[in-house]
Amino acid sequence: MAFHQRILFALWGIFLLTVVLTGAISYLLPGGPRNTDERRLARYTVEQVAQTLRSRLAAFPERSVPELIEPQALDFSPLLVIYLLGPDGRDVFERPVPPRVARRLARHPDPGEVASLHVATQGLQGYTLVGRDALTRLPLLLAMARPGGRLLLVLTGLLVSAVSAVLLARFIIRPVRRMRDAGRRVAAGDLSVRVAHTVGNRSDDIAGLAHDFDYMSERVEALLENQQRLMRDVSHELRSPLARLQALLSIARQRATDPDAMQMDRMEREIRRLDELIGSILAFARLEALDGLQRRPTDLTALLREVVADAQLEAWSDDKRIELRGPPRLVCDIDVTTVTQALENVIRNAVHHTRPGTAVRVTVVARAQSVRVVVEDHGEGVPPASIGKLFEPFFRLESGRSTSTGSGGLGLAIAERGVTLHGGTITAENREAGGLRVTMTLPGPVSADASCQGVVVLDA
Amino acid sequence: MADQGERPGTRVLLVDDDEEFSQLVADYLAGEGDFTVAARADGEAGLAAASSGAFDVIVLDVGLPRMSGFDVLRAVRERVATPVIMLTARGDDLDRILGLEIGADDYVAKPCNLRELAARIRAVRRRTGAGQAFPPDAAAPGRRAVLGDLVIETGSQSVFLRGELIALTGAEYLVLEALLAEAGRVVSKDAIARHALGRRLAPYDRSVDVHIGHLRKKLGPRDDGRPRIKTVRGRGYLYATAH
Secondary structure, three states, rough: OOOOHHHHHHHHHHHHHHHHHHHHHHHOOOOOOOOOOOHHHHHHHHHHHHHHHHHHHOOOOOOOHHHHHHHHHHHHHOEEEEEEOOOOOOOOOOOOHHHHHHHHHHOOOEEEEEEEEEEEEEHHHHEEEEEHHHHOOOOHHHHHHHHHHHHHHHHHHHHHHHHHHHHHHHHHHHHHHHHHHHHHHHHHHOOOOOHHHHHHHOHHHHHHHHHHHHHHHHHHHHHHHHHHHHHHHHHHHHHHHHHHHHHHHHHHHHOOOOOHOOHHHHHHHHHHHHHHHHHHHHHHHHHHHHHOOEEEEEEEEHHHHHHHHHHHHHHOOOOOEEEEEEOOOOOEEHHHHHHHHHHHHHHHHHHHHHOOOOOOEEEEEEEOEEEEEEOOOOOOOOHHHHHHHOOOOHHHHHOOOOOOOOOOOOOHHHHHHHHOOOOOEEEEEOOOOOOEEEEEEEEEEEEOOHHOOOEEEEEE | OOOOOOOOEEEEEEEEOOHHHHHHHHHHHHHHHOEEEEEEOOHHHHHHHOOOOOOEEEEEEOOOOOOOOHHHHHHHHOOOOOOEEEEEEEHHHHHHHHHHHOOOOOEEEEEEHHHHHHHHHHHHHHHHHOOOOOOOOOOOOEEEEOOOOOEEOOOOOOOOOOOOOEEOOOHHHHHHHHHOOOOOEEOOOOOOOHHOOOOOOOOOOOOHHHHHHHHHHOOOOOOOOOOOOEOOOOOOEOOOOOO
């Protein structure tokens, strides 16, 4: 069934249910039509008519009942109609008796108040007086029309709409929410998410949406995969001629009488740079294609110590230092390879840009839910307009700063990806004192033992 | 590539599917004077040649047709102890570590400076070469060192744990040797690299760590359950003595 039809029927259903419930409740409630003054009046009237008949019968014993009363005396419509039934069950004035009245009477032959009928037979020579009050005819609608009924209508309307809102939510909102979650997961990089199986046997527009969603993520997945495969294949293919070029250069150097004159060191450096660029493109492609982190509890401080020690080897020749401050031990649930790569790239970038003779400061701060790693350098910083683009692949500053950080413009993009995969964030800002500050947040410490607290200078 | 009279030099088997590259490497190494090079272009042919035992050093590319470099390395390790240098793509740390895990002695990033490749070949050759014991001054046959449940014979480069021979690669043996020489004291990664790999440790080079991991796996913990080789973060490694 199409969606708009379902909604239409649902609305009709809500309306009908509200009406019926309101009627039923107000009918049954004390003060409802079952127990009203009108009803008592009707009973009283029937009793009065019966009384009148009995006294007339006593006065004129030779007359029969029909001769002692006029049909007008029995008609109080629309409030009340009293039938005078003969022993054969038919109205003596030949008014049609509603079949329901006859049926009910047949079921309950005893006099009194029988299922909204008022019956009197005693001392009537086998005749039966049956009063049927107006309330009997449309009790529910009447019940609603009463002042108390209107208030009730509002209340049941609220109740019914609340219940149907819940049902509607189960029906519409739930699958939509599932799709929203799926959309978010796709955006976070998990392209394997499929939702069609969650809509069951539905065949409406929601099911259609789910199938379209799946089709879309399949397409995106295939496209991305193609792009990454291309990137991988191209990079891989570039390496073979590069390896030959490097080999040729080695042979030329071996045979050259004056290697310096040929600028062979420069050539080698450029080949190496190209190779590193290809390497980081491959690393980036792999990270983009990564479908799951291998997290395990790891001492982040120890990891940083190693990364800093490695970077220090590089920094040393330029008279640059790296200071590491943080808790002596900080166990986090992280993927070692990815986090190492991210930290390494950010720290190497800082080392590259900090001025000779200055220090890069790496500070680790543990919070209850997250860990912050702050890397500050004493470089020139980044123009505010470009700071948002810092983590884009191949981002280059306008100014003529050398960009050879070893990762060919992909280092910070790789770091960003790695941190994001952990559900963390990475931001950059210019320090007031000059230089750049990169702040990374990673998942919080596994156990908040005492050693996580406090900050000590680890390496300076 | 021809043998040079009575001194054939280091016999190198190069397994790489890029035949032009192999030719260039052969030319270069021949130009160095102390190498002879044979080349194979796929994994199966490479494995057949390597198993012959006719080579001193095998240089193995990771990406090979018919049989990957890792599979060749695994099969070679089952048959002969010839030292193996893996050629891995730069930036592919996983390949490097995997190669060392399987039992490669060292790796060189490709594209590589051939001078560097020649130096690495000489280094592994020097420490594992036939007839050339290392270190030379410890060449006395039958010289044994005992440390707890570990016995190490420097002449044959064999290690016995509780009387059982432990199969170690050349690099692993030398890493252990470097640690045992300073047992109970911290040995820096750089010192280990110089002793075991014949070179200084480059930044972001995890070779020593992988060899250490390998040693830990092969030797297991001590009898009292405590680790045999301790990591001293930021400083190096330490072979724990009895107390």
